[in-house]
Amino acid sequence: MLHLREVDLSESFCPPAPRPPDQRLGLFKLLATLKRNPLECWSAEFFREPIARVRLPFTDAILVHDPAAIKHVLVDNAGNYRKDPIQRRILASGLADGLLSVEGERWEVQRRTLAPLFAKRTVTSFTSAMLQAADQMAQRWYSLGPRASIDVAAEMTLITLNVLALTIFSDGIGGDYDEFRAAMSAYFAGIGRIGAFDLLGLPQSAPRLGRRRLRRTMAYFEGVIDQIIATRQRRLAGVAADEGSPDLLTLLLRALDPATGEAMSLADVRSNVLTFLSAGHETTANTLAWSMFLLSQAREWRARVREEARRELAGPVEGLADRLVVTRAVVEEALRLYPPIAALSRTAQGPDRLAGVAIKPRALIVIAPYVLHRHRLLWQRPDMFDPARFLPDVRGTIPRFAYLPFGSGPRTCIGAAFALQEATIVLAALVHRFDMELLPDARVWPSQKITLRPAYGLPMRVTAYDR
Numbered sequence: 001m002l003h004l005r006e007v008d009l010s011e012s013f014c015p016p017a018p019r020p021p022d023q024r025l026g027l028f029k030l031l032a033t034l035k036r037n038p039l040e041c042w043s044a045e046f047f048r049e050p051i052a053r054v055r056l057p058f059t060d061a062i063l064v065h066d067p068a069a070i071k072h073v074l075v076d077n078a079g080n081y082r083k084d085p086i087q088r089r090i091l092a093s094g095l096a097d098g099l100l101s102v103e104g105e106r107w108e109v110q111r112r113t114l115a116p117l118f119a120k121r122t123v124t125s126f127t128s129a130m131l132q133a134a135d136q137m138a139q140r141w142y143s144l145g146p147r148a149s150i151d152v153a154a155e156m157t158l159i160t161l162n163v164l165a166l167t168i169f170s171d172g173i174g175g176d177y178d179e180f181r182a183a184m185s186a187y188f189a190g191i192g193r194i195g196a197f198d199l200l201g202l203p204q205s206a207p208r209l210g211r212r213r214l215r216r217t218m219a220y221f222e223g224v225i226d227q228i229i230a231t232r233q234r235r236l237a238g239v240a241a242d243e244g245s246p247d248l249l250t251l252l253l254r255a256l257d258p259a260t261g262e263a264m265s266l267a268d269v270r271s272n273v274l275t276f277l278s279a280g281h282e283t284t285a286n287t288l289a290w291s292m293f294l295l296s297q298a299r300e301w302r303a304r305v306r307e308e309a310r311r312e313l314a315g316p317v318e319g320l321a322d323r324l325v326v327t328r329a330v331v332e333e334a335l336r337l338y339p340p341i342a343a344l345s346r347t348a349q350g351p352d353r354l355a356g357v358a359i360k361p362r363a364l365i366v367i368a369p370y371v372l373h374r375h376r377l378l379w380q381r382p383d384m385f386d387p388a389r390f391l392p393d394v395r396g397t398i399p400r401f402a403y404l405p406f407g408s409g410p411r412t413c414i415g416a417a418f419a420l421q422e423a424t425i426v427l428a429a430l431v432h433r434f435d436m437e438l439l440p441d442a443r444v445w446p447s448q449k450i451t452l453r454p455a456y457g458l459p460m461r462v463t464a465y466d467r
């Protein structure tokens with residue numbers, strides 16, 4: 001046990017999660033369960049073992065949940081483990097040229113060109129936009145009247161899309177926002193269907209449903225985004241580079257590769273706008289939804305977050321997210337219990353050894369944050385909700401490679417600081433103003449459909465405190 005700390009049980013509870021089957025699933029059951037909800041495939045053994053091998057029809061999967069071996073795969077020997085095509089296809093369907101899916105030298109150029117867009121100073125400059133999005137949502141909730149019932153999961157996808165719209169296109173999308181949002185949902189619904197074929201590594205050429213519809217949606221997006229970019233380029237011509245506080249689109253258009261001084265091609269700008277919208281939308285929405293759910297079940301933590309929000313939101317905007325330490329601990333605990341990207345995968349290029357196991361070229365390496373974050377060897381009371389693990393006095397005792405909601409190494413999430421800041425600020429701003437109560441007949445269940453989301457939404461009653 002690496003992370004020992006006495007837990008105050010009065011404030012913790014065990015939130016819903018599949019009970020790991022005692023035995024591994026047989027192939028047919030595995031296929032059916034993968035299709036329904038991959039989270040339910042993880043048998044008890046995987047939460048106890050540092051490493052395990054699973055034989056699949058087309059490949060061998062090595063499940064790695066030993067922190068030292070994970071560091072070896074993601075950092076020390078990262079060159080030997082490429083993002084595998086399955087994961088790239090699932091996460092980046094239609095976003096072939098964005099940072100999430102490019103490889104090799106193209107990735108290196110994009111990564112170093114885009115790094116300043118997500119540096120701490122830039123992310124901090126988006127605090128007001130995040131507060132504005134929370135404020136707009138609060139106004140909407142007020143207008144619904146007292147004790148309104150809402151689906152908090154759907155509301156959180158609205159707010160994260162709004163934050164992205166405000167931070168990428170600060171002067172609006174120049175078209176029909178609702179149409180844009182509807183196309184966005186259609187896109188996510190399209191790529192949300194992960195077939196068992198995909199998970200078994202069947203070649204891309206095998207026919208799959210929904211591709212054509214997805215292409216139509218992508219074409220719509222590309223058209224809208226091209227128009228926005230063209231308008232912005234006209235506006236930026238002749239404007240001094242250091243004027244005001246630029247949004248992500250301006251930063252993208254002005255970004256230069258530090259090694260060569262070259263700007264990005266327009267096609268790459270467009271792909272990365274789509275990538276930010278896609279990678280930053282549902283992931284952060286689910287983080288917020290799960291945080292809200294967990295707080296709805298934990299009165300004392302709700303009170304602590306509210307008290308902190310009352311105090312800190314009255315202070316300066318500067319440094320706000322850094323002062324919201326209790327709120328952030330709740331967000332980090334939600335990311336531990338329900339990591340939006342529940343599994344990462346890589347393909348071994350050459351032979352290697354991981355935790356004593358020989359790795360052959362082409363082996364599929366799976367690192368599942370969902371399993372890692374509940375691993376019996378790494379966490380005390382792994383299935384219990386206890387944000388105190390992430391409070392500043394003990395946060396440093398969590399081993400770096402036991403907690404990976406944003407991955408690690410060269411391909412770590414470029415938007416991690418953005419997402420953490422957004423989730424912390426939005427959660428504080430909403431909990432400050434509203435009490436929330438899960439509807440008595442609500443079914444809450446985690447389901448992995450690209451991201452780890454509440455399968456039946458989160459129907460809640462929100463009640464405004466005195467205004």
Ligand code: HEM
Pocket residue numbers: 083087099100101111275276277279280281283284287339340341344345404405406407408410411412413414415416418419420
């Ligand atoms: C709570 C929210 C988020 C979570 C949990 C999350 C998680 C992740 C993870 C686990 C990876 C690494 C995948 C791998 O190693 O295979 C990743 C990569 C990435 N994320 Fe995020 N992400 C979040 C929010 C965001 C946001 C807000 C953005 C941008 C606006 C973003 C953009 C990206 C991009 C571009 C990559 C690819 C980086 C590269 O390959 O160089 N993410 N994310």
